[in-house]
Amino acid sequence: MDASPLTTARPGARLALAAPRVSLSASHGIPGRAGRTVAALGARAEVHGICDEAGSALYADLVDSDMQEIRAVLRAVLQVDGPVLDLAAGVGRLTVPLLALRREVTALDVSRDALRGLAGRLLKAPAPLRERCAMVQADMAGFALGRLFGAVVLAGCSVALLDETGRVGLYGSVRDHLAPGGRFLVSTVDHGALPLPPEVGTEVHAPSGRTYRMYEYWEPDAPTWTLTALPKDRRRGQVTVCTTTQRVLCPGQLEAELERAGFVVAARTQVTEHGYRQPLVLLDARVA
Incomplete structure (x- = not known):
């Protein structure tokens, strides 16, 4: 057990850490x-x-304990109509709240285990909510679903999981799946x-x-x-x-990549408390 306790002045408080190295293995x-x-x-x-x-x-x-990004995404989604595509959906951190808005939601993830976890979570939800969800196992770096969405969401700074080539594929796939006036909501950490x-x-x-x-x-x-x-x-x-x-994919770099891919960033919002962590920033992009 760690001999030196982690002191917290309040929930979410951060502290500096420093000490000697150990072997990589x-x-x-x-x-x-x-x-x-x-x-x-x-x-x-x-x-x-x-x-x-x-x-x-x-x-x-x-x-699930961090509601700040969830609330920011839900506020943005409420401003558009139509179904929602939740990329890198995992076990449904955003999928379930989006479904609670009475939207049809497609949850896409490359991990079969994560989607299995989402399916288990939905089994505990009311049938009308469960029936509005479709799950797709696919790579967000390149997908073709054959339908358009009012909003495409990529939260949890998951865009940084992709390398530059993967992100180019992501942006093209998102552009092809956005309905006229649709929004691409994507978050990243401002290191x-x-x-x-x-x-x-x-x-x-x-x-x-x-x-x-x-x-x-x-x-x-x-x-x-x-x-x-x-x-x-x-x-x-x-x-x-x-x-x-x-x-590391800072907001300025992400915004520049989106613009090169044919988007315009209409809004850029810091969604975490000032000083709480390296800030999480949500970009709201539309097809130019």
Whole structure:
């Protein structure tokens, strides 16, 4: 168990972290204090990505506690008519709230495990809500669904999962699926906008009642950043660790890419509290 406790002044409070390195094999390649925590767990650590069954379940529980982006996306979707396409839908963090708006929603994800988790979640929902959802296993870097949507949503900074070539394919596919007047709502992290240390930690209380410790690691000017989460209570048994390393894609670069792909960015909104984390920014783009 980690000997030095993580102090929180309030829910979501961040703190600076610094300490010696451990071997990449022991830490599973996870940097910083998160890696040292995983290394200390030894064989008890079960490390997963965000797309497999165990990792996607933990990640979904973790991000369900953050309503700020969800509220921002729902406000934007309410301004347009028609069905919604939820890209990188995962287990339904946004899919279910979008369905609650009485919209038809297509949830697209490359992970069969994630969509299986969404299906299980929908089984607990009222039948009318469940019947408005279609699920598609496909790569968001290139898809053809044969219909148009009033809004296409790509939240959770998942756009950064794609390399430059993948993003070009994404933008073309989105453009081909937007109805006239439709909106592409896409979020990304504005790394470097705040003078934060390389690693910051948060104690997250999820709606499930579980408490997690989440670490975000980014060295200034580095091309990638790493998010790692694991349960606060690690005293016994196997410990599920969820980690993902993503590309840094700042809002200015994303906006420039969208404009080159034939979009115009109509709005750019910071959706997280000032000073709470490296800011999450939501871009609202339309076909030019």
